[in-house]
Amino acid sequence: xxxxxxxxxxxxxxxxxxxxxxxGAGNATTAIAQMLGLKINMEVPQVKLLTFQELGxxxxxxxxxxxxxFLELANDINxxxxxxxxxxxxxxxxxHLMCRDQSYQEPFDEMDCSALKEIGNIISGSYLxxxxxxxxxxxxxxVPFLAIDMAAAILSVPAIQFGQYGDNALLIExxxxxxxxxxxxxxxxxxxxxxxxxxxxxxxQM
Amino acid sequence: xxxxIKVGMADLNICKAPNAITTLGLGSxxxxxxxxxxxxxxxxxxxxxPDSTQMRNNQSIxxxxxxxxxxxxxxxIKAGASKTRMVAKIAGGAKMFEVSGSSNIGNxxxxxxxASKKKLRQLGIPLKAEDTGLxxxxxxxxxxxxxxxxxxxxxxxxxxx
Numbered sequence: 077x078x079x080x081x082x083x084x085x086x087x088x089x090x091x092x093x094x095x096x097x098x099x100g101a102g103n104a105t106t107a108i109a110q111m112l113g114l115k116i117n118m119e120v121p122q123v124k125l126l127t128f129q130e131l132g133x134x135x136x137x138x139x140x141x142x143x144x145x146f147l148e149l150a151n152d153i154n155x156x157x158x159x160x161x162x163x164x165x166x167x168x169x170x171x172h173l174m175c176r177d178q179s180y181q182e183p184f185d186e187m188d189c190s191a192l193k194e195i196g197n198i199i200s201g202s203y204l205x206x207x208x209x210x211x212x213x214x215x216x217x218x219v220p221f222l223a224i225d226m227a228a229a230i231l232s233v234p235a236i237q238f239g240q241y242g243d244n245a246l247l248i249e250x251x252x253x254x255x256x257x258x259x260x261x262x263x264x265x266x267x268x269x270x271x272x273x274x275x276x277x278x279x280x281q282m
Numbered sequence: 283x284x285x286x287i288k289v290g291m292a293d294l295n296i297c298k299a300p301n302a303i304t305t306l307g308l309g310s311x312x313x314x315x316x317x318x319x320x321x322x323x324x325x326x327x328x329x330x331x332p333d334s335t336q337m338r339n340n341q342s343i344x345x346x347x348x349x350x351x352x353x354x355x356x357x358x359i360k361a362g363a364s365k366t367r368m369v370a371k372i373a374g375g376a377k378m379f380e381v382s383g384s385s386n387i388g389n390x391x392x393x394x395x396x397a398s399k400k401k402l403r404q405l406g407i408p409l410k411a412e413d414t415g416l417x418x419x420x421x422x423x424x425x426x427x428x429x430x431x432x433x434x435x436x437x438x439x440x441x442x443x
Binding site: 239 | 376
């Protein structure tokens, strides 16, 4: 079997990834709704294939401050994943979790960062459990790591990961919300060999 | 005041006075600024990975410290700069997430910085200043008129090296 990379995607493969994104993001949205006690609607996720040069400015302006939550993955799939939020969404979720008024815009303290990590952890965890359930593979995430910084600087981490193996990166955009729309982005960064495992586990012939 | 030329990720370019050249939001990547103070020609490369020889997929020369710096020097000489007068300043190479040091992604910033310095030494280009490591992103601007290298970060004052 030839080594599969994002350089040779076909429609079938994109459809599978879209469906994974859909189910994963659906799980994640349910998890947030339960955690915050909100009624949340979700839009159909968008799956985009980008060159890593485009990635830095693809979601937000390069210098916009955003929050990124990073987890390393081990076991049947090796690699890492990242969940990204703009600051409006981050404040909305953290203020909700901390039972604060939504007008609160002070810089995050240690407790707020911890809450944000936990939100990222739950969202990523529910995404991964969907992937795990569909593929029957064991995926063990690390503890979550948080960075709040310029979008391009945070996105340099997945760009470098993808850059080691090719020139493309895969981005899953998910929008959900009730009164305030929350935009979240997942980036799954499997190491070489893990794509074949995911697709193979789903019965996709290459 | 000249124009500001933008360099993307895994990209490089040169500029002449009175223009300036910038790259936005360096994370673990490195911004390598080369400058010839006599011809007032500057160059900036935004590299992502340390070493092209360790990669199978290495066609993109501006992606790697070794091939990126070589190409930048070549482009500057072609534009009229002299290699013997060139000086270097570098910034970036942050560790954006506090993941365990042993992992591949954990120390990529430090490895990028090390590889950039090694290549500059090989080429005999003195490293005049650096602002690398730590855990935050940087936007850099090189002014070809003065050779000043400005570094901007979220919630921090502009640093000039």
